[in-house]
Amino acid sequence: MKSLLLLVCLLIPEVNAMEIFAASGETIVLPMYTRLEHTSGQICNKYEWIFMGRYEKYKKKLGSVDDLCQRIEWTNKTRPHCSLSRNGSLQLYEVRVHDSGQYTVTTYHLSQVKKTQDVFNLQVLDAVSQPVVRLTCPKDDDQPVFSCLAANGTSILTSITVNGELLREKTGAEGDRDLFKVSSSAPWNVSCSVTNIVSQKTINVQYNMCPVPLSDPCLETFCFPDGSVNISCWTENGSEPLFSWFVDGNPVQSTSSWNVQENLMSGSATIAMNVSCSVRNPVSTVHSPVTTVFCPVDAPHRIFHVFPKILLYVMYNALLVNVIIMIRNNKS
Template identity: 25%
Template sequence: MSPSTMFQKCVHRVLFTMFLYQFSIIMSPPSCFLYRVQAGSYTSTSEKMSAGSSTIHKVPLSDITVTSSCLPDGSAVTKCSVKGSDPRYSWSLDGRSISSHSRVTLPPPVSGTLRCDVINQINNLSRSINISCAVPLSDITVTSSCLPDGSAVTKCSVKGSDPRYSWSLDGRSVSSHSRVTLPPPVSGTLRCDVTNQINNLSRSINISCAVPVSDPVLDVRCLQNGSAEISCWVEKGTDPSIYLNVIAELEVYNVTSSERTVRVTVPPVSPPDSWNISCSSMNDISERSTNQTHDACPGESRSGLWSDWSRLLSPIAVFVLYTVLLVFIVNDLRKMKNEKNRSERRMRRTDQMEMEMEPTYYNDRD
């Protein structure tokens, strides 16, 4: 007898027995042996079912589907659907077990391979999907640190999916990376803007980094009266302090300034001597110095008075020079003219003397 025929006869027997049991014709329900259906075929293993049971046979699993949807907070709701009797579910994300229900909510961040395994007494099925949900941005922080050369390293950190960064300093765009190095001088309002496909955040900080001072520059300028103006300045540096020290033979001059330039006027030294000049500049992060030995400016007797006299005598000397030269020229011309006249008179006297000395001849016939 074929299994299908046996199954039909068993069903008929159960129905008939239930009818009799309902009218108390028999006191206990009979039993029947049903063949278990597995994977679409019948096996020789039989299952004994009572006539009062509501389940007559088991249905194998089929048509498994897995769906997912991302929520605004970055979590995901997933559902596993299947046809068949008594399904038992098992979820895993990247191999890690997460749930045993048909529907599960995954907390953020959600990313990886999601697998649903379903099993019953007959067979089992599974379905995998790749899932990824964007996480909204949160917890933005901006940090900065100043370097010894006056530059600054800044970093913008944020939680969330696929952040895109934009930096600005006092409204001027400077970078599009999460980490940026700002060249000196660094001062102003630094802002980091971060955005993704869900939301955007921003954070601003005030930043200021001290710039190290440069080497001080010394300059000595001699004045007309023999004194000297000594200057020292720095070209770079944040809030520099300058210390100028001039050591003469008997005098010491010290000048301090919080400006970028400092000056001191040293009176004339007689007799002239050399000066030892030192200038140092410093701020909170650096210090530089310059030393120089410079000859003292000439005194007034050698410089000032002679300069005044030279300015006064210069046009007079030129006038005298030209006058003397003109006198010499006039005298030379006069000499040349007198010499020429004497030469002409000398020639005329010579001619007259020659004429007087010439003999006179007479004709005898006269």
């Protein structure tokens, strides 16, 4: 009768797997729920962690402790990267999508009879990236169309709202794009959200009109005597332009050296430099040719180089006048 009771107590009920979600790159802990027993650190509950990957066909032992308290850990030469804590929990480092799968921890009594078993289904998802909203205006009288795209992310849910009206929601795969027709007239206040179970990104954009593609930009420069310069970037065609400046290939913002105000940049050009601008709007991005800008300083000593020539010219004319006067006097 006693042996029968012991057998009943040692039976392990079937445990449902716990679902765990994590974003790629996170560090997570799979807990050891069972309280481990030990005798003066000499005899321990034996336990082991086993991994069955979603994309693999065989099991891996990630770590274990035997009944003599000897710890055996995974070498971390291959994924998943992990370690055992003192209480038996499994810590996973910088998880990736291929670390998704089933993690099982089994514990044993000091008598080495199986005691408990916990199962974790880990699903690692790539976090969504910042979405990009674009507006397309057909040439005919058809309705304008908005698109919303997140380049990265797993199991994305996309929703878009225009002027407070939720147009549609759609679940898609990685990098999926959805098109949304809008019936309201401009201006349009657009809010697009992309989300999955581990992350969410939202972007808000306002369109005052259907955008017009930009023409290629041109640069105009005006030098001042002190070596400073004003440079303007302009396009003949295009709506809602946004300007970016580059000097010697590097992006330029307003600093003590340069003052940038949309399509106008001013600063010092006493040293030759290569300047360009780019212009973008919701439907196009264009770039100007690279222009070499150099504004030499008009130094005061340059005036004195010119003075001897002026003096020589005056003296020559005075001499010529005297000669003419002398000739007339001789004739008279």
